[in-house]
Amino acid sequence: MKTINVVAAVIQHAGQILCVQRGVGEHAYVSEKWEFPGGKVEAGESNEEALAREIREELHLDIVVAEFLMTIDHTYPNFRILLHTYLCTAPHRRITLTEHLSFCWLPTIELDTLDWAAADLPIVARLVSPAF
Numbered sequence: 383m384k385t386i387n388v389v390a391a392v393i394q395h396a397g398q399i400l401c402v403q404r405g406v407g408e409h410a411y412v413s414e415k416w417e418f419p420g421g422k423v424e425a426g427e428s429n430e431e432a433l434a435r436e437i438r439e440e441l442h443l444d445i446v447v448a449e450f451l452m453t454i455d456h457t458y459p460n461f462r463i464l465l466h467t468y469l470c471t472a473p474h475r476r477i478t479l480t481e482h483l484s485f486c487w488l489p490t491i492e493l494d495t496l497d498w499a500a501a502d503l504p505i506v507a508r509l510v511s512p513a514f
């Protein structure tokens with residue numbers, strides 16, 4: 383089974399976190415699910431470089447990648463994903479959606495109200511836990 387390395391940004395601004403909704407895609411299990419913005423790491427890129435590039439491309443937003451949060455190892459029916467997640471900050475909240483269906487900024491404690499991609503559930507659990 384193919385393994386893909388994906389980076390994802392937990393972007394914080396003024397106490398809220400940016401959540402984005404995927405469009406309809408070939409894999410039903412991630413279609414229209416909520417995720418943290420990011421994407422696949424390209425050859426020769428660091429995770430941090432890939433993340434800043436993806437967020438510029440997808441959202442027209444320049445972020446600061448602040449701190450590694452966690453890596454999730456999750457197996458979907460067709461592929462295995464290593465999802466490397468970073469805490470990031472944004473200088474403002476203005477974004478332009480170029481790929482996603484919709485977005486919202488939520489306070490941390492409300493993150494678990496969305497229908498997340500399965501790989502993201504441990505990240506959401508960490509963020510909403512009192513220890514975070």
Ligand SMILES: Nc1nc2c([nH]c(=O)n2[C@H]2C[C@H](O)[C@@H](COP(=O)(O)OP(=O)(O)OP(=O)(O)O)O2)c(=O)[nH]1
Nearest residue numbers: 388389390412417418419420421422463499501502
């Ligand atoms: N960016 C991102 N992807 C996630 C998350 N959780 C999760 O399961 N994924 C999955 C969905 C996709 O299968 C894969 C990321 O690929 P991608 O964002 O480049 O999306 P894609 O498949 O549309 O890209 P592509 O094949 O068209 O190049 O990782 C997440 O929080 N953020």
